[in-house]
Amino acid sequence: DSGVTQTPKHLITATGQRVTLRCSPRSGDLSVYWYQQSLDQGLQFLIQYYNGEERAKGNILERFSAQQFPDLHSELNLSSLELGDSALYFCASSSSRTGDEKLFFGSGTQLSVL
C-alpha cells in the first residue's frame, strides 16, 4: 500500500460529460502529480501541485483542470469528454517540491468514455 488513495477506481461515462477524479496523497506529502496512461503509451505527465499551488504543467488539455486543496487532496476535472480520453489516470505524491525524491503512486482510476 503506497498510502496514496484514488477514487473512484472505475468510471464509465459518455462523451461530452464531465468527471472529477480524486486523490489523497501520502500523509505529509506536499506534492501531487497527475499522470495519464493510455493503451501502448507510457505515463504522460499532466500536472503537478505543491502545497496548493501549481508547480509544473505537462501535456494537459485545456478541457482538463486540477487543483490541490488546503488539506492537500487533489482533484482532476475532465470535461467535454471524448472517446480518446479513455485511459488510466494515476495520481502520485512526494514530499519534495522539485520531485527529486521518488514518487508514490495510487492504484489509478480507469476512465471509460463511451
Added chain:
Amino acid sequence: DQQVKQNSPSLSVQEGRISILNCDYTNSMFDYFLWYKKYPAEGPTFLISISSIKDKNEDGRFTVFLNKSAKHLSLHIVPSQPGDSAVYFCAASEHGNQFYFGTGTSLTVIP
C-alpha cells in the same frame, strides 16, 4: 515527442537467469533516473534510482547502469524470480522537475 523510450515492449526470461531491461533518452539535461515496477490493477512502485553523477547503483538483486554518453540506462535483475514478472517503467527528470516515463517493458519470468 517521447523523450524516454523503452523499445522492447516485452521480455521473457528463465527463472534464475539475468533480466536486462533497456531504456534510452534524448534529453542530455536529464540528471535523475528511476525504475518503477507495476503489477496489474496496481500503481507503479519505485524500484531503484540513479543520479547522473553515478554510473551504477545496486540494491539487492537490482542494478541500474547509466551510460550518459549513449543516453542509455539499463536495469539488471539477477537472479530473476517469477515474482519479478511485471511491467517495468523507466523515468527521467531534469533537476527533479517533471518526470518523463517510458512506455514500459512487460517482463515474464518463466519458472
